[in-house]
Amino acid sequence: MTTYVLIPGACHGGWYYDPISERLRAEGHEVHAVTLSTGRVNLDDHVAEVLDLVERHDLRDVVLVGHSYGGLVITCVADRVPERVATLVYVDAFVPRDGESAYDIVHGDWRRWYVEGAAGDGFGVAPLPIFDERATPHPLATLLQRARITGAVDRVADRRYLFMAEFPDSPLATTHERLRDDPTWHVESWPSGHNVLRDAPERFLEVLRSASRDKPGVGGAA
Incomplete structure (x- = not known):
């Protein structure tokens, strides 16, 4: 049995992963699809929520x-407890370096969305029209706060980056360019849009299955 902790992107909840969560559970795996808090919270708060989940359930070999946004959270979580993480899977997601925020990494219209999208109350960034009808405003502070990374995250030996090449004006293209030739990463480019659960669910599921602790030869944390 493998333990999966799934963090969604901005404005989305654990429900985003329902199509694959149900299938992984049916195969006998433990799956935690997290819905992060909204309201007046920052990146540290979201990281603390996931750390609490990991420690409360004593999760190991995760x-x-x-x-997307979830990449910020998993990077910070793995940096705090690398000994509990076996594999990191970034799905068209942010991979912040120390001192970087989502706002620092994105450009142009994405920055405008963060600021103008929060104009209503100054706290929550309104979902884009293309998002699922269940989407909710995302806390602006989580996108502006800069990540604090010590480098301990690099102790997780199995790090995978899945870049969705058909995402127009992708704010993650620079992250893909930075990682694709790094020998410490396994990087793939897919002919998919950003919504991988819509465009490439079976391929995504196979990636998660390939990270299973039940399969021989899969590396864990260093």
Whole structure:
């Protein structure tokens, strides 16, 4: 049995992963699809929520997955408890370096969305029209706060980056360029849009299965 912790992107909840969570559970795996807090919270608060989940359930050898914004969270979590993480899977996601925020990494219209999207109350960034009808405002502070990374995250030997090449004006293209030739990462480019659960669910599921602790030869944390 493998333990998966799945972190969604901005404005989304654990429900985003329902199509694959149910299938992984049916195969006997433990799956925690997290809905992060909204309201007046920052990145540290989201990281603390996931750390609490990991420690409260004494989770070990975790396959920690982050989509989009979720990459910020899983990076910080793995940096705090690398000994509990076996694999990091970034799904068209942010991979912050120390002192970087989502706002620092994105550009142009994405920055405008963060600021103008929060104009209503100054706290929550309104979902884009293309998002699922269940989407909710995302806390602006989580996108502006800069990540504090000590480097301990590098102790997780199995790090995977899935880049969705058909995401127009992708704010993650620079992250893909930075990682694709790094021998410490396994990087793939897919002919998919950003919504991987819509565009490439079976391929994504196979990546998660390949990270299973039940399969021989899969590396864990260093």
